[in-house]
Structures are given as C-alpha cells and as structure tokens.
Amino acid sequence: MSMETLLEGRTLSKEILNSLESGIEKVKAALNRPPALAIINYYDDSASAVYVKRKIKVCERLGIKTDLINPGSEKGYAYFLELLKRMEGDSSIDAIMIERPLPSGYENIQTWDKFGALKDVDGLSSLSMGKLFITKSMAEIESGDFFVPCTALAVIKMIKKYSMDISGANIAVAGRSSIVGRPLAHMLTSMDATVTLCHSKTKDIVSIFKNSDIIISAVGKARWIKADMIGENCALIDVGTNMDENGKMCGDIDFEDVKDKALSITPVPGGVGPVTLACLIENVVKAAERRTR
Numbered sequence: 001m002s003m004e005t006l007l008e009g010r011t012l013s014k015e016i017l018n019s020l021e022s023g024i025e026k027v028k029a030a031l032n033r034p035p036a037l038a039i040i041n042y043y044d045d046s047a048s049a050v051y052v053k054r055k056i057k058v059c060e061r062l063g064i065k066t067d068l069i070n071p072g073s074e075k076g077y078a079y080f081l082e083l084l085k086r087m088e089g090d091s092s093i094d095a096i097m098i099e100r101p102l103p104s105g106y107e108n109i110q111t112w113d114k115f116g117a118l119k120d121v122d123g124l125s126s127l128s129m130g131k132l133f134i135t136k137s138m139a140e141i142e143s144g145d146f147f148v149p150c151t152a153l154a155v156i157k158m159i160k161k162y163s164m165d166i167s168g169a170n171i172a173v174a175g176r177s178s179i180v181g182r183p184l185a186h187m188l189t190s191m192d193a194t195v196t197l198c199h200s201k202t203k204d205i206v207s208i209f210k211n212s213d214i215i216i217s218a219v220g221k222a223r224w225i226k227a228d229m230i231g232e233n234c235a236l237i238d239v240g241t242n243m244d245e246n247g248k249m250c251g252d253i254d255f256e257d258v259k260d261k262a263l264s265i266t267p268v269p270g271g272v273g274p275v276t277l278a279c280l281i282e283n284v285v286k287a288a289e290r291r292t293r
Contacts, residue, residue: 007237007266009154012161013274017062020285024063027094027288035288036065037121037281038087041099042073048099051277055097058281067093073103080106084114094288095121097280118290121283123147124179132183137190145290147283152184154275155216155237156191158266164214164235167192172208174198174225174252175218180239184216209234217252225253227261236265239272 027035037059041052052068059066071080087093096119100107109126117127123146131146138156141148159166171188175181176199185195196212198205209215210231217225218239230236240252251268259265266272 009275013278016278023285030292088115095284150279169213171214172212180218223254233263
C-alpha cells in the first residue's frame with residue numbers, strides 16, 4: 001500500500017463541504033428555503049456537546065438552517081417519542097440528528113424507527129441498517145436510497161482519499177458498536193477486505209493486531225494501543241475521541257508511542273472527526289435534495 005505517513009482529515013473535510021454549494025442552492029430554489037437540520041441534544045456538558053457547536057457553526061457558514069432542541073430528561077421517554085413523531089411529520093425539517101448520550105433506556109430500536117429513513121442522516125434506523133447489510137458492494141451502498149452511519153462512512157472516505165488498496169488486506173476493527181464497528185466491518189468486507197471484528201471478549205487481540213495490515217480502533221479508551229501491540233508496516237485509523245487525565249483530547253491509539261513504528265496513522269484531533277462532520281452535513285443536503293424530486 002502506498003500512503004502518506006500522516007492521514008489528516010481536514011483537507012478531505014473541506015473538499016466534501018466545498019462540493020455542497022450547488023446542492024444547497026438547488027434546495028433553496030426548489031423549496032424556497034435552505035436545507036434544515038434538527039439536532040436533539042440532552043446534555044450540554046457531554047463530550048458530544050463540543051461537536052454540536054461545530055456542526056451548527058459549519059451549517060451556518062454553508063447556509064444550512066439548524067434547530068438545536070434540548071427536550072429535558074424530566075419530560076420522559078413518551079414525550080421524546082412524540083417529539084420525534086412531530087419532527088418526522090414536519091415538512092420544514094429535512095434531517096434529524098440525535099446526539100448521544102441519551103437518558104437511560106432511550107437508546108433502542110423504537111427510538112431510531114420513530115422517524116423515517118429519509119430523515120435519518122446518521123443511518124441508525126432498522127430500515128437504514130437493513131438496507132446496508134443486504135448490500136454486497138460499495139457501489140450499491142453509495143447509490144442506495146438510504147444513509148449509513150457517518151463515522152463509519154468517514155473511515156471509508158479516508159481510505160479512498162489516501163488510495164489504500166484494501167482488497168485482500170487483513171483489517172482489525174476494534175469495537176462492535178452499531179454506529180461504527182459493525183457497519184464499518186460490513187463496508188470494508190464489501191470492498192474485499194478480510195475483517196476481524198474485535199471486542200472486549202476477543203482472545204489474544206494483540207496477535208490479531210500484529211497480523212493486520214490495518215487497525216481501526218473505535219472503543220473509546222484513551223491511548224490503549226501501544227507500539228508493542230502492532231506489527232511492522234501497519235496503518236492505523238483512530239476513531240476514538242477521549243479526554244485524558246489532563247483534559248486533552250486524544251484517540252484510542254497512543255500516537256507518540258506508535259508514530260515511529262506505524263506505516264501511517266490518523267491524528268486525533270484532525271483525523272476522522274472532521275470527515276465525520278462533513279459526511280453528516282453532506283447527508284443533510286442529500287436529504288433535502290431528495291425532497292426536490
């Protein structure tokens with residue numbers, strides 16, 4: 001594989017965002033309003049709150065309308081579902097984004113299925129997931145009438161950006177969440193990679209890592225992957241967003257420890273994160289464009 005050493009994501013993020021201008025203008029002309037994103041966020045002090053502010057700032061710069069909603073956990077789950085139902089039926093809203101974490105018991109299929117797949121820009125509904133997992137190729141995924149989880153999609157876009165030939169490659173994906181690990185493993189497999197999906201119960205994970213051409217970590221554990229856990233000429237993609245003991249943002253991979261051994265690596269911040277944000281906003285514009293057809 002021919003790759004640069006530092007796989008930064010800011011350049012790709014700018015490319016994606018710059019490509020959205022014509023779509024935004026098309027929506028404005030057809031709907032007589034800009035694309036509109038509704039964001040539900042329960043906790044102002046959560047780690048995701050920082051990203052909410054970034055999303056709103058970028059949307060404002062591009063001319064996309066955003067509405068930030070904090071329902072208040074004291075109103076209960078029934079109120080939350082009714083809110084989603086109203087938003088699904090609101091023609092002035094093109095896309096809905098639900099920020100994690102949610103109050104206890106809120107993260108379930110009933111929640112993600114309360115609004116339609118066409119507004120589900122993070123691809124979390126059972127319909128969106130179902131369509132993803134019956135596809136056999138990236139071409140089907142990219143041309144499909146559904147959205148996929150933005151973080152998983154961001155990793156795929158970075159792999160393509162840096163011309164990483166993953167056909168036949170051994171890839172270890174650490175973390176089996178529904179928003180990153182599992183959908184990402186499927187997409188990588190559809191690109192002919194051989195994927196090992198690792199998790200907390202995986203035996204001898206270091207052996208798997210050392211025999212992998214690429215390691216992708218999305219477990220949310222600060223700097224847990226060290227140089228002695230990886231093989232030579234291994235590419236590292238860090239999806240983790242953590243705060244260390246000093247309040248500094250860091251990834252799952254110990255960047256300083258592995259940088260001289262790894263073939264290439266994504267930084268945190270500045271790697272997968274900016275591309276994930278761009279993928280979300282790209283999906284918002286796509287959701288609005290579909291309403292013009």
